[in-house]
Amino acid sequence: MLGGTERLLWLLLLSLLLPPPSAWGQGGQARPREGTEEAGSARAWLAFQGLRERLRAAGALSRHYWARFSCRVWPQDCGEDEEASARSPAWSLALLGQQYLDILSTWSCSFWDCCDRGDCRIINNFTGLEADLRVRLHGQHLARELVLTAVRGYLEMPRPDKALALSFHGWSGTGKNFVARMLAENLYQDGLRSNCVKMFISTLDFPHLKNVDLYEEKLTDQIRKMQEHCRQTLFILDEAEKLHPGLLEALRPHLERQAPSNQRAESQRTIFLFLR
Incomplete structure (x- = not known):
């Protein structure tokens, strides 16, 4: 005999396998789908293609952000390929993306000295x-x-x-x-x-x-x-x-x-x- 939990799982599985009530005609006869299966498959494929393209674009943008961010934090490890991609007009960052990059760089400077001079941690509170x-x-x-x-x-x-x-x-x-x-x-x-x-x-x-x-x-x-x-x-x-x-x-x-000097910014x- 099946237990209560197993019986519930079998009923749920059968309900998923059976077609919806709208697919049945009068007298319990199944109605023809009239190409709905092909249309549904086409829509699902188009949605999948669009999702894949968006994921590719997001992945490429994330890799570019990471390259720019790592070049700021670890400039000695920044190669010519990253510099070339950073100079490419196709990869010009939007204003919002640049702001997020600056926030990340500021956060990293709280752990490492990543500025050209040693005064990036002056607070004057x-x-x-x-x-x-x-x-x-x-x-x-x-x-x-x-x-x-x-x-x-x-x-x-x-x-x-x-x-x-x-x-x-x-x-x-x-x-x-x-x-x-x-x-x-x-x-x-x-x-x-x-x-x-x-x-x-x-x-x-x-x-x-x-x-x-x-x-x-x-x-x-x-x-x-x-x-x-x-x-x-x-x-x-x-x-x-x-x-x-x-x-x-x-x-x-x-x-x-000291006499004023114009050499210092x-x-x-x-x-x-x-x-x-």
């Missing part, structure tokens, strides 16, 4: 900086207002002609390093780990007086390379009171007013934080 200084920094209301005003005013200048230098004084535990970290976290997405941020600790990076000349060359070279790599740099010098006078003299050219912005 002044609202977040103001909130952090107000909520997380206690007992330093004067420093809170001055730091926010100075940093925002400097970074919003169209073409600053000199670096911004801020000096934080106080005993250990007064919040000098805390404020420096908040600045880095709100100006750069990677915070202190950003390629545009560099911290020097006097007793660690410049420990021996006999190597001052070497330290001067190293310091100026690192500043120059970072400024070439980033349009906005942040240098933090901890224990600045222990810096050798020769190192402070090496910093003088970077702190003085964007003006260089540099912030020095001296923690004493």
Whole structure:
């Protein structure tokens, strides 16, 4: 004997095999189909052909989008074939497609450095900086207002002609390093780990007086390379009171007013934080 579930499945199968009631004439005689089978097959074939063509077009477009996207993320792996197809007029992207491509590229830049310079992760979140200084920094209301005003005013200048230098004084535990970290976290997405941020600790990076000349060359070279790599740099010098006078003299050219240069598309912005 068949169970209830098996009986239901057999009835469903028989109902699918039997022709619909409209196909039967009076007295239970089946009516002739009069070419309906051929017409239905033709319509199904045309629909299948159209679907296949749309799938082919979508697949080709997806491959092209992926080629353009991968060339942006991994330019070293982009071959001449992809470049030729990208230059082809037949593959000119629509505006909406280009916007989606830009969104994908921006999303990928949150995981990899995919821009020509190292400043694609500069955020300058002044609202977040103001909130952090107000909520997380206690007992330093004067420093809170001055730091926010100075940093925002400097970074919003169209073409600053000199670096911004801020000096934080106080005993250990007064919040000098805390404020420096908040600045880095709100100006750069990677915070202190950003390629545009560099911290020097006097007793660690410049420990021996006999190597001052070497330290001067190293310091100026690192500043120059970072400024070439980033349009906005942040240098933090901890224990600045222990810096050798020769190192402070090496910093003088970077702190003085600079003549405007037309060679840069964007003006260089540099912030020095001296923690004493």
